[in-house]
Amino acid sequence: MVAVATQDYRDTPIEPDRDDGRPDIEADVDAAPHSPHAVQRVTWAELFFDLVFVFAVTQVAHAVSVGDGWGDLGRSLLLFVPFWWAWVGCTIQFNGLVVSATRRHLLLLAIAGAAFVMSISVPDAYGDRGVLFGGAYFGARILLAVVGRIREAFRQRINPISGALVTGALWMLAGLLPAGTRQWAWLALAAVELSMPLVLGHRLDYMRFDASHLPERFGLFVIIALGETLVGIGQGGTHKALDGTEGTALFVAFILSCGLWWTYFQYGASAAEHALRVAKIPAALVRSSFSYGHLAFVVGIILAAAGMAQAVAGPAEHPHGVHALLLGSGVSLYTATFCYTRIVMFGGASYTRVIASLLAIVITVLSPGLPALAPLVMLAALVIALNAFELYWVTSGRPLMLINVGQGAAGR
Known part of the structure; x- marks a missing residue:
């Protein structure tokens, strides 16, 4: 099931009556043509983007391994939540996104850069790098909001993207708190973000997704x-x-x-x-x-x-x-x-x-x-x-x- 990209996306969708074997991307709007042969494949840019999250998983797994007791385990896993939602948000927003390859790559690399800063902040996220960790996450959320606006992902003003902008800013501000208070503030924010698909996720119902x-x-x-x-x-x-x-x-x-x-x-x-x-x-x-x-x-x-x-x-x-x-x-x-x-x-x-x-x-x-x-x-x-x-x-x-x-x- 997991395949390697062989080529990048076209800048425009393939017409419905054409099938030349190249990737087909459709906008997430009602007027977009629907090709019976539409297949969106993973690109080289997405694979490079994933390398940053390889580093992130390694950092979190190492923190879990060297932690002492249940408290350290919980704090380590808590740091994975913003990584996960940043990656999920990017994956969903770029699924079916019609945009030039250059813009796509620049946006992906920018989000990857924010995730990389988050990754290097993991070992000291509850210390001196709390603001850096939260600020990088907020930056990723801002970029995802830009992608969502390009894609016109939501029709309502209050949606998972706007909600994530608020929680992202709060993740950064919570980094200013003392370590003992910071962990509880981040835990509350993680709980809010984990519940957001349940509360606002129905606003995704009209969206179409590439099933490959x-x-x-x-x-x-x-x-x-x-x-x-x-x-x-x-x-x-x-x-x-x-x-x-x-x-x-x-x-x-x-x-x-x-x-x-x-x-x-x-x-x-x-x-x-x-x-x-x-x-x-x-x-x-x-x-x-x-x-x-x-x-x-x-x-x-x-x-x-x-x-x-x-x-x-x-x-x-x-x-x-x-x-x-x-x-x-x-x-x-x-x-x-x-x-x-x-x-x-x-x-x-x-x-x-x-x-x-x-x-x-x-x-x-x-x-x-x-x-x-x-x-x-x-x-x-x-x-x-x-x-x-x-x-x-x-x-x-x-x-x-x-x-x-x-x-x-x-x-x-």
Whole structure:
């Protein structure tokens, strides 16, 4: 599902009766022509833009890994919220945007620059770089408002873009507060931003989205997060002898990372694209399965990455407290999120993934006091067993085992 761009966008849309194999972009207005062959692909500029968020995920994952206790974990994950909403806002606004390649690239690079400043501010965001972190985020929000105005994304004055401008300014001003007060102010602002799609998201309902480009972009962010698992275990393996327990931990961690990739991209990615194509109101999926669901996917991967890095660095050690729970909680959150996304898309959750998420929780509860290698092996075996069983079940032509709870946005 994740593809690499082969060429950049045209400056103008392809006419409805033409199909020369080149990318087709349509304005998000009623008068825009609709090509039956319209496909918007990820561009080189977007891939470069994503590199900044590779750095951002690395910074947040490192903060999670070195944090001491639940407070540090919460503060670290809190910093990921503005990164996520900046990336989601950019992905949605640039989906179907009709603008020249030069303007598109300049806007993307400008937003990437703001995100880069945010990234370098992460280690000291609760210290001297609070204003820099918040100010860079506010800058990204201003640029996204410019893009939204170009695209004419909203018809109402009060909308997610105008709301984000207010919260962005408050993120910057909160950076002036003492560290203890700042964290609570940012937490309140994060809660407001997380609730905004629920409160104002219905104003997206009239918008059209390219059903190839949007799932591809969100899939690419899952790849970014999964890349952090490889970076974490790779760095641990670089400084350890690759024999005995250390070599086993490195191998098992890599297998687990592959299993997490398979869990999403074997069936989940194509299901998300199909759901977006057939949904009566695609925006309902954009603000639920994509915005919220993929946030949970990425947070789960970040937690798992931190846990895997610690397991590879000290496989025979007995982690305690929050560090003992990172790996299992990350895998359980990641697996359980598939249940949520499938329910909102198709109205039912897979029995296999419900069971797998519950078993991952059991392993998480058992993890404190065990050698770090033990839960790593158990979770890797669980993920591989889940994928192997689903592959067997689907290829044998058997009906899906679903817990039906209602009617999803894309039907059943």
